[in-house]
Amino acid sequence: MKLFDVYPLYDVTPVSAKGIEVWDDKGQKYLDFYGGHAVISIGHTHPHYVAKIKDQLDKMAFYSNSVQNPLQEELAEKLGKLSDCTDYDLFMCNSGAEANENALKMASFHTGKAKVISFKNSFHGRTSAAVAATDNPSINAPINQQQEVTFLPLNDFEAFEKVITSDAYCAVILEAIQGVGGLDEPSTEFYQFIAKKCKENNVVLIADEVQSGYGRSGKFFAFQHHNIQPDIITIAKGMGNGFPVGGVLLHETFKPSYGLLGTTFGGNHLACAACLAVLDVVDNENLIANAASLGSYFKEKAVEIPQIKNVKGRGLMIGLEFDFEVADLRKKLIYDEHIFTGSAKNKKLLRFLPALNITKEHIDLFFEALKTVLK
Incomplete structure (x- = not known):
């Protein structure tokens, strides 16, 4: 048997990692400024994270959701407090796509309708309704x-109002900062307009925080930059620092019933241990404030490089836009300077999604390397 060949691979084989440093099978060290698609939120092999998972593994790795699991309750309480979302309930699953599937399903249950509004350049996952809502x-x-999905331009008030008042939609799903699409954002005025119109038309507002959540934007959730309250929030990536886990935060106006949602592996004991460790580190090391501060520093450094035409995003979810496609630039960074970065649907955009506990010194190293390859 061989692998189903769906990934274009760089010729690098990582075998160990610590913080933002990664070593390959030849002993070469790399700096990870991409975090495996924004997954590594507290750094590779953080000692508290490793200890928490090892301790849980010695006790019990898994049992089903048919028994009591106090770790889930502890996680829900800590997550609610740290995110300032205490008036939501947590349903745990395994990935961002699964989180969005369940969010869309709940919106349809709640309203009795099926159509969805999404936005151009959106990405919400690769499964069923989630991929249908992906542009x-x-x-x-x-x-x-x-699936019936209407794609609208971001920040087009007239187009949005015309569609949402048709009385056909169960949900609006929106990234506060588009990830794969290229770091475009709704304006505060537009996000608040969406929230207002959803409420007026009994449409469920889903905030997809799979990539932008967990402090990456400089607030716990990126929608919090806009002073709105979604009906449902979806999370994953940085939630487990590499352990596969996702979640759905449902406002307390949604009423649960037995069998409404379900999962075999979601919320298992190891997943909870990983998630609790992440929240501990985010809180104890003030990583949300660090993301905000270093995002500003990153933008200051970017201004010094004339080839950079635009800086997009917030906190440590940042894109550098050039007037040329960046595929070769990424190759030079990884093979010549030994630095991982990311791409986007916008082929002229270089994405930067490091662990939230990087330092100014790390950012300085990145920009020195970038200057070298741009010569």
């Missing part, structure tokens, strides 16, 4: 296209 026809199979 990428090449990954949307005919079976997924049975």
